[in-house]
């Protein structure tokens with residue numbers, strides 16, 4: 001099906017299911033994308049932990065601005081390691097990585113935090129701050145960016161409603177279920193509408209209905225222009241959302257499906 005029709009069909013399904021858009025994010029910003037710009041580029045990248053064997057080998061790919069990819073592979077294939085390289089938590093042992101057209105090997109260390117702020121991450125282990133409430137955890141990235149109290153209240157309130165955590169806004173992470181913590185972690189990762197969103201098994205702890213709802217949220221972010229990569233074992237979601245797939249097998253990456261031309 002042509003992508004424009006696929007987007008219309010998805011949007012219709014989205015509203016039928018009762019999920020309005022994220023109002024505080026405003027109108028769709030797709031026209032500001034530059035699809036020829038490669039936001040992430042890997043060339044012959046290898047990675048090892050310490051003196052261990054390479055867990056990623058000769059990985060080469062690039063991601064166009066505003067693209068959406070699933071990242072698949074068996075447990076231990078290297079998905080989290082690849083995401084760690086993308087969110088700058090790990091350095092490659094060889095090869096070239098560029099993010100936003102900046103070669104990571106030449107970026108001064110002091111510039112890394114600024115680059116990281118453009119990247120939203122959903123960690124496999126959530127990493128919520130225990131001493132903050134759900135609301136405060138989700139609000140934190142907006143506050144770091146200097147958003148006003150009004151904007152924080154509006155955006156965090158709307159996102160908490162979307163992920164079904166309004167009634168847990170004042171709860172501490174330790175009192176939330178695994179699925180609730182995961183939903184809070186997703187809300188925190190998307191609240192600033194980052195330029196890149198990397199999610200490691202973002203639906204691993206929620207039921208199927210919530211998994212679809214959360215994917216619609218990430219889809220909405222993507223429609224706003226964010227480049228999205230989601231590592232998942234959930235083949236039903238991959239089938240349903242039909243984005244191209246990056247597949248890892250024993251540290252070697254292959255690409256399944258061409259990047260679509262975003263004509264919707």
Ligand SMILES: Nc1ncnc2c1ncn2[C@@H]1O[C@H](COP(=O)(O)OP(=O)(O)OP(=O)(O)O)[C@@H](O)[C@H]1O
Nearest residue numbers: 049052055073074075076077078079080081082124
């Ligand atoms: N901190 C670490 N130190 C040493 N080896 C590690 C570390 N983290 C991961 N590994 C190894 O790297 C390889 C890839 O692990 P990784 O977590 O990236 O896989 P994965 O595809 O994300 O797995 P899963 O689906 O189970 O999360 C594995 O062999 C793992 O044992």
